[in-house]
Amino acid sequence: MRVLPTTFLSILASWLFASLATAQATETLTFATVDRPPFVFLGDDGARGFSIDLMQAIGEDLGADIRFAPQDSFSNMLDAVAAGTVDGAIANISITASRETVMDFSQPIFESGIQILLPEEPGSLARIGSLLTREIMTAILVALGLLFGGGMIMWVFERRHQPYFDRPAKDALFPSFWWALNLVVNGGFEERMPQSRPGRFFAVILVVASLFVVSVFVATITAAVTVEALQDSVDSINDLEGRKVGSVDGSTSAQFLTARDIRFRDFDTPHELLAAFQEGDIDSVVFDGPILAYFATNDGRHDSRLIKRVYRPENYGIALPTGSPWREEIDQSLLKLREDGTYDALLETWFGATFRR
Template sequence: MALAVSAQAQTQASPQESTAENGANSMVVATREAPPFAMKNEDGEWHGLAIELWRNIAEGKGYDYRFVESDLAGMIDGLQDGRYDASVGALTITAEREELVDFTHPFYATGFGIVTRKSSPGWLNLFNNFFTLGFLKAVLALSALLMLVGVLFWLAERKHNTEEFPEGARGIGSGFWFSAVTMTTVGYGDKAPRSTAGKILALIWMFAAIIIISTFTGMIASSLTAGQISGAISGPDELDSVKVGSIEKSASDEWLSDQGVGFSHYPDVAAGLEAVDAGELDAFVYDAPLLRYSVKQMQLGNLRMLPGSFGRQDYGIALPAGSALREPIDIALLREIESRSWRDDLQKMLGKGD
């Protein structure tokens, strides 16, 4: 239910006093687009989870107000200089912001989400995984081990079995071949140790090879499977090795900086997701519910959200420091979020994920 608005509200307030506490009848409430908590339709009217929450509080308390659009930094700065009486939306409570303004009790708890690209499906993607740096390192390490064992076989056999393990590079190659077929349990039988030392070495290598080949097979299978089901990254620990984007002066900005992750700034979620979809970014980090909603609404089928959320966020309504409105708004807010209608709205807009 829309409430009446007084156009003279802001001009009656001094820079140090909010309009509502200065005796004016109309409050100036700042917000910004952050679907599904704050959205603006084609007629310029605001709606969304946080907007409707504020409307219910204002209606119950008899507050007269009007919405004004701001940016993220302005929602805090405007409370400090008296332009706004409240800031409503997906506004995260942080220690840095709490030093500048007051917050109500949290009305929604969440974390940060990560959006990345889906892997290319099918055999092409599986084939590409064989040419990753990790796979190459594993193959080189295994080859080096086979060469080492092959040289040991050659040293043990070169004087006792010169036909199969001759001197020089050809004999070393024979040792490498024997160590490889023994490890894979193929055992062509074209070469076999004749000396006692060679036979003992072969016996030790057979048992060791069982453990080595099992471990190596598991590593390769894990690597290829992870490559099939993941996009550019599989978790927050990998953010420092890929191209990351977020929104400047947001809570995710602070979180990424604390984690030592460098990232590019984007004006809004839509721009960041489009950059990931176009391959300009490997991951975009922001509030999990906002990302989940935007990915669904934008219908970018090439994107996926990583399971779960990271860090901690609490959304609250921001008020000027020392505001007398904090206590009555807190009481009304708690009543609202304890209601069945609030839970139903969350379920409708965000689904079971949040």
């Protein structure tokens, strides 16, 4: 008679254990996220991207279902983690000392850094067009006027002394201009040397004056080329002075610019920031390198270039509420995914050769 109660208790214990194991295996974890291509793409069909796939792989390893809670802004996402209303957050979240005071982080999931995006360098035709400034056009017109005027004055002096100028005024316009041009450029022709005293005297004045005209013309072009080169050259963060710089409000990039007293225009989202760049409202973008690299090889591949230098290295991590019981397990899972090749496969899928560290 005692066998039945014992058997019943054993079956009940096994059922309870199995129920607990099943409940643990199917536990749902909620992670806040925000739209940050290629880390997170939010659309009508749900969330996808490198960070999304990585978090789902971690969930599979932990035996937990991952549910994503899209947020309207980056700050709202971090606020949800700090308040403990979600189990964590994942996107392109930089690990910083200030954030560490109000939340915990997993080990780094991506090595990143702050970089600069600039417009594509102009081609040869565009460079030539940019040199046709008002000052250069004025110098060209003045030079042409002096050559035409000087040639016709020489025609007046030499039309009865030098056979080359012995022609009517209407027929002498271009030959006289051509003679003056050759005098300035090549020193003239021996067989077309002025024969009259006024003509010889004026030829000397024309040559001496041309030295100053040519010098001014060359100096004007040189100055224009130098200014254009300086405007296009950005070798350090200080070279952004005088440019129309943009970044995302509240981001580590914005803090970086503020700390260096560099004026910039802030935007609510990277999408608005990059749209303003494409429309020409700003000419320099300072933000997370991977996001800028993705833009430069996709939507901005024809009109943007990414400066390779990383101005401040950063690491991305999974944000967790302070004291989260999942931190150690997530770190262990990340190590497993790196060791078995899953992590590298995700990098290849979402970044390929675009952005590698």
